[in-house]
Amino acid sequence: MDKNCVLTFSEYLRRIYPYANDREVKVMLAWVKRIPTEPQEAMFKPTVQQLEEISKMFDRFDSNRDGVIEVQELIAISASYGYDESEVEELFRNADKDMDGTISFTEFIDLMKLSYV
Numbered sequence: 001m002d003k004n005c006v007l008t009f010s011e012y013l014r015r016i017y018p019y020a021n022d023r024e025v026k027v028m029l030a031w032v033k034r035i036p037t038e039p040q041e042a043m044f045k046p047t048v049q050q051l052e053e054i055s056k057m058f059d060r061f062d063s064n065r066d067g068v069i070e071v072q073e074l075i076a077i078s079a080s081y082g083y084d085e086s087e088v089e090e091l092f093r094n095a096d097k098d099m100d101g102t103i104s105f106t107e108f109i110d111l112m113k114l115s116y117v
Contacts, residue, residue, distance in 0.1 A: 006082035029086070044113040051109075058108045068102035 013028050014020065020028070046054060061069045061077050071092045078088045095103050095111045103111070 008082055008084055008087070010084045010087070011082075026086070046109065046112075054109055054112050055105075057112070058105055061103075061108075068104055069108065070102055074103070 009032070010025060010029060013025050017025070017028070058069070059065075061073055063073050063076065064070075071089060074092055075085055075088045079085070091111075092103065095107050097107055097110065098104075
């Protein structure tokens with residue numbers, strides 16, 4: 001819908017239900033949210049090369065260079081890739097393990113486990 005060649009699930013719902021309002025789409029999105037059964041801890045120890053790659057990605061998200069990623073930084077970058085703000089906020093909540101309102105580099109590495117496993 002936003003012509004970025006990425007189809008999000010939210011966009012898909014809006015295509016197949018063109019007359020649904022924002023509230024109705026939110027309800028439909030809530031229906032498909034995963035309910036975690038058991039935490040799946042991936043066995044991941046990054047190589048030096050992977051750690052450098054993760055560090056570069058972290059720096060891209062940490063736009064104000066304060067050493068942590070705030071939710072607005074994550075939303076700003078992710079929006080350019082077609083992610084819905086509510087999806088990003090949920091991802092942020094899940095990644096912010098110590099619930100301090102930021103994603104540290106260590107938390108970011110944990111988040112990247114899914115990409116490398």
